[in-house]
Amino acid sequence: MGLALSSSWNAFRHTDAKQMIFEILEAGFTDIELSFNLTQAMLNGVEEILRQGKVKIVSLHNYCPIPDGLEREEALPDCFAMSSLDEDERAYALKFARRTIDTAASFGAKAVVLHCGRVEIPDKTRQLVDLCNSGLKDSQVFNKMFQQAQFERKANAGKFLSQTLRSLDELNRYAVQKGVLLGIETRVYYREIPSYEEIGVILGKFKNSNIFYWHDTGHAEIMEMVGFARHTDFLKSYGSNMIGLHLHDFFKGQDHLAPSQGALDFNQFKPYLKKDTLKVMEAHYPADKEAVIRGREFLRGIFDGAA
Numbered sequence: 343m344g345l346a347l348s349s350s351w352n353a354f355r356h357t358d359a360k361q362m363i364f365e366i367l368e369a370g371f372t373d374i375e376l377s378f379n380l381t382q383a384m385l386n387g388v389e390e391i392l393r394q395g396k397v398k399i400v401s402l403h404n405y406c407p408i409p410d411g412l413e414r415e416e417a418l419p420d421c422f423a424m425s426s427l428d429e430d431e432r433a434y435a436l437k438f439a440r441r442t443i444d445t446a447a448s449f450g451a452k453a454v455v456l457h458c459g460r461v462e463i464p465d466k467t468r469q470l471v472d473l474c475n476s477g478l479k480d481s482q483v484f485n486k487m488f489q490q491a492q493f494e495r496k497a498n499a500g501k502f503l504s505q506t507l508r509s510l511d512e513l514n515r516y517a518v519q520k521g522v523l524l525g526i527e528t529r530v531y532y533r534e535i536p537s538y539e540e541i542g543v544i545l546g547k548f549k550n551s552n553i554f555y556w557h558d559t560g561h562a563e564i565m566e567m568v569g570f571a572r573h574t575d576f577l578k579s580y581g582s583n584m585i586g587l588h589l590h591d592f593f594k595g596q597d598h599l600a601p602s603q604g605a606l607d608f609n610q611f612k613p614y615l616k617k618d619t620l621k622v623m624e625a626h627y628p629a630d631k632e633a634v635i636r637g638r639e640f641l642r643g644i645f646d647g648a649a
Contacts, residue, residue, distance in 0.1 A: 345641055346373035346400045348588070348624040351634060353379050354414070359387030363397055369634045375401040375455075375622045376445075379414045382407040385445060392449060399449040400620050401525070401586060402442055404456050409438040424509035425459025425502040425535050435459075436509055440516050447520040453585055453620060454517070455525045455556050458510070458535045458544070461502045463494045465533040470568045471595040479569075488569060491532055499535075506535050507547060517552040525556030525586050528576060530564050530597070538571035538579075545583050554585040557614075558624075559606060560597025561588075567595060577614050586620030587611060589641060598626035600637035608644050621645065 347366055356362040362384070366374055374397055376388065385407050391397060408417035422435035439456070446454050466487055473484045510524075517524050526536060526544055536544055541555060557576060566573040577584075589611075590597055591604030601608060601623065615621070623641065625634055 344373050344621075345371070345638060345645070346375050346620065346622045347371040347634065347638075348375040348377050348403070348622050349380065350375075350377035350403070351623075351625050351627075351629065353377050353384075354627070357381075357384070359384040360391060363388065363391055365631070367396065369631050370638055371623075372396065373398050373400050375399075375403060375620075375624075376406050376449075376451075378403045378405050378419045379408065379417060380406055381414065388449070399446075399451045401451050401453045401455060401622060402446045402449070404442045404454055405438045406442045406445055409434065419457040420460065420534075423459040424456075424513075425461075425506040427462075427501065427505060432505060432509060436512055439513055443513070443517050443520050443522050443524075446522045451522070452618075453523040453525050453554075453556070455527050455586070455588075456513075457529070458506045458526060459502060460531075460535055461495055461499045461533045463498055463533050465531045466491055467531045467533075467564070467568065471564065474567055475594050495533060495537070499537075499540075503535060503540060503543070507544070510544065510548065510553060514548055514551050514553050522552070523585055524553045526553060527556040527588070528558040528561040528565070530558070530561040532565075532568070532570050538565065538575060541576070541580055545580065555580040555583045556586050556588070557581075557584050557611075558588040558590075559608075559611070560590045560592045560599075560624075563592040563606060564595065564597060574610065577610070581614035584614060584619065586622060588622055588624040590624045590626075591637075598624060598629075600625040600629040600633040602637055602640035603629070603633060608641065612645065615645065 424435040562573040591599035593604035
């Protein structure tokens with residue numbers, strides 16, 4: 343598999359899919375992941391471009407297209423949580439995830455990347471990151487906040503994880519019918535599902551199904567920075583079940599940098615790449631075209647010839 347670029351890099355600069363994809367082509371990519379902030383009108387434009395054979399859609403990030411009634415800025419992957427105890431919200435999450443799976447099938451994409459909900463507790467991940475950046479990771483205030491976070495999550499996680507597992511069961515059965523794989527993505531905030539351990543629960547429950555692991559390089563690095571899990575543990579434990587990676591760089595708690603713009607060692611991922619592993623660069627604003635091109639060449643220098 344070649345290197346793809348997520349449209350999260352430039353989607354918000356465009357309302358027309360042709361312009362969005364032309365900019366991606368200019369950066370040297372023909373493989374694309376469609377991000378979660380695209381309207382149905384934009385996807386209609388993508389379909390027209392696909393018929394011309396200029397690009398390949400390798401994956402989609404749920405929700406794609408955006409859910410009915412929401413503006414693009416509101417339509418985040420967590421706008422409806424599949425873990426919700428509110429059955430109406432959970433039903434919306436499933437409805438629009440199925441629509442994403444339908445879109446993936448119609449575009450010939452291999453996979454849909456999923457966020458799997460959250461434990462409904464206050465989240466202090468960013469405060470913990472700020473304390474780390476201030477040199478206070480060993481301080482009493484950090485330790486108190488960290489321990490409280492662990493306690494609150496453990497005390498409340500069960501009922502939300504159960505809802506996630508119910509939802510994934512339904513989505514997996516639908517994905518099997520459509521011939522689309524589902525990638526469970528490494529999360530960035532500690533209250534989100536799945537945690538490091540919960541990834542194992544999900545993969546164990548859905549062994550030999552259409553549900554796999556999707557590794558996010560920046561998210562795993564934040565988990566290690568704060569102390570919730572080691573980056574390498576995700577790879578060692580779940581790399582054999584990995585269908586794709588979001589590749590972006592990381593520096594002092596900031597992720598989604600273009601590769602080569604931070605301090606992340608991308609060589610560590612090579613042993614886990616298979617021939618058909620999806621490799622998706624997920625650089626966000628303010629990365630410009632030159633930074634994305636440098637990131638592309640940087641990654642190709644590492645991954646060419648691997649798997």
